[in-house]
Amino acid sequence: MNIDDHAEELASDLGVDKAEVKENLQNLVEYSVPVEEAKRSLRRKFGDESGGGSSGPTAENIVDVGPDSGNVTVTAKVLTAGKRSIRYQGDDHVIGEGELADETGKISYTAWEDFGLEPGDTVTIGNASVREYEGNPELNFGESSTVSKAEDLDVPYDVGGDRDLADLSPGDRGRNVEVRVTEVETRTIDGRDGETEILSGVLGDESARLPFTDWDPHSEIEEGASVRLEDVYVREFRGVPSVNVSEFSTVTALDEPVEVGGPTRMAIREAVERGGAYDVELVGNVIEVRDGSGLIQRCPECGRVVQKGQCRQHGDVEGEDDLRVKAILDDGTDTVTVILDRELTEEVYGGDIEDARQQARDAMDQTVVAETIAEKLVGSEYTVRGHLSVDDYGANLETLEFRESADDPAERAQAFLAEVEA
Numbered sequence: 001m002n003i004d005d006h007a008e009e010l011a012s013d014l015g016v017d018k019a020e021v022k023e024n025l026q027n028l029v030e031y032s033v034p035v036e037e038a039k040r041s042l043r044r045k046f047g048d049e050s051g052g053g054s055s056g057p058t059a060e061n062i063v064d065v066g067p068d069s070g071n072v073t074v075t076a077k078v079l080t081a082g083k084r085s086i087r088y089q090g091d092d093h094v095i096g097e098g099e100l101a102d103e104t105g106k107i108s109y110t111a112w113e114d115f116g117l118e119p120g121d122t123v124t125i126g127n128a129s130v131r132e133y134e135g136n137p138e139l140n141f142g143e144s145s146t147v148s149k150a151e152d153l154d155v156p157y158d159v160g161g162d163r164d165l166a167d168l169s170p171g172d173r174g175r176n177v178e179v180r181v182t183e184v185e186t187r188t189i190d191g192r193d194g195e196t197e198i199l200s201g202v203l204g205d206e207s208a209r210l211p212f213t214d215w216d217p218h219s220e221i222e223e224g225a226s227v228r229l230e231d232v233y234v235r236e237f238r239g240v241p242s243v244n245v246s247e248f249s250t251v252t253a254l255d256e257p258v259e260v261g262g263p264t265r266m267a268i269r270e271a272v273e274r275g276g277a278y279d280v281e282l283v284g285n286v287i288e289v290r291d292g293s294g295l296i297q298r299c300p301e302c303g304r305v306v307q308k309g310q311c312r313q314h315g316d317v318e319g320e321d322d323l324r325v326k327a328i329l330d331d332g333t334d335t336v337t338v339i340l341d342r343e344l345t346e347e348v349y350g351g352d353i354e355d356a357r358q359q360a361r362d363a364m365d366q367t368v369v370a371e372t373i374a375e376k377l378v379g380s381e382y383t384v385r386g387h388l389s390v391d392d393y394g395a396n397l398e399t400l401e402f403r404e405s406a407d408d409p410a411e412r413a414q415a416f417l418a419e420v421e422a
């Protein structure tokens with residue numbers, strides 16, 4: 001059934017004008033409200049008390065709120081309160097978002113109107129709806145909801161959005177971080193209002209480093225600056241969490257410099273289960289050098305690897321020589337495909353692209369280059385630093401550093417002990 005059919009059915013059930021029903025239904029569906037839930041709420045709005053089996057809002061504990069809860073009333077403490085601008089039907093609209101909690105649990109929310117929520121407030125929200133957002137239930141409330149102050153609740157969660165970078169995950173909103181800007185560049189993008197300048201780069205604290213985007217460039221964000229960022233939200237970008245700074249974020253320069261730690265040592269399984277990790281250090285054995293390693297050819301137009309003179313996008317092309325390695329690293333918990341660029345490949349190969357061409361010419365076969373690399377890598381243990389991302393085909397690491405682990409077991413044991421005792 002399409003929207004029109006749903007509207008037709010509802011209008012005849014309720015005995016009201018179809019155009020009006022359809023407009024309401026379209027609004028809700030554009031807000032990503034599931035169509036069955038949208039219909040239930042319209043039945044209520046247009047006064048069908050039978051409501052398709054659902055009754056009016058019921059007071060719920062947050063732990064019991066799920067995507068099938070229909071409309072609910074909850075009393076909860078505001079943990080975080082962020083603001084964001086979205087474009088809806090051609091107009092900019094400011095929405096509030098963050099987390100709420102009661103004694104039983106916590107839940108994300110989106111407020112479609114400004115209810116003036118502040119972290120620490122305890123409120124009763126009447127007639128809120130529940131939808132699924134990134135796999136979790138999320139409370140939505142707006143003009144048909146009521147928000148009133150309630151008696152203070154004691155909740156087992158921290159109030160306020162302060163977090164370390166390592167604790168941020170995609171979907172977080174209203175977060176505050178204290179960080180050093182380790183890299184930043186100005187970029188021009190084709191945004192919703194035409195060409196716009198944004199900032200992008202990398203932030204670090206002692207716990208981690210993460211990429212960031214500032215959609216409304218703040219002058220305090222410059223290379224080397226230590227800043228407190230309030231009201232940022234977190235999105236996934238190329239498989240890792242990314243910090244988003246907006247027009248509603250506040251940026252304050254800090255007097256004390258923020259210390260930035262090294263890469264986070266992680267087991268491969270942990271990084272994969274997180275759905276990706278920025279700037280991590282993995283230690284494992286290379287068990288295989290995959291096809292497409294060694295001397296390869298790339299399309300001059302798009303940089304894709306060319307096979308038998310064919311680019312997937314540009315067809316017949318004159319490929320340009322390049323060197324790379326795709327090696328499978330196994331640390332006993334899981335595997336990841338480690339990708340080395342030309343520079344790192346030259347180091348492990350022990351020669352440059354001209355040497356590789358010469359070796360291929362002598363053998364009349366370019367796969368000898370990958371074979372040479374495999375002989376050097378396979379079976380040895382490596383310490384690898386880079387950005388891990390996960391897609392449908394598995395986990396890949398964009399490698400920044402690649403070095404053979406200390407091969408003296410006594411030395412390794414000492415290094416391990418030093419780390420544990422630190």
Ligand SMILES: [Zn+2]
Nearest residue numbers: 299302311314
């Ligand atoms: Zn191409």
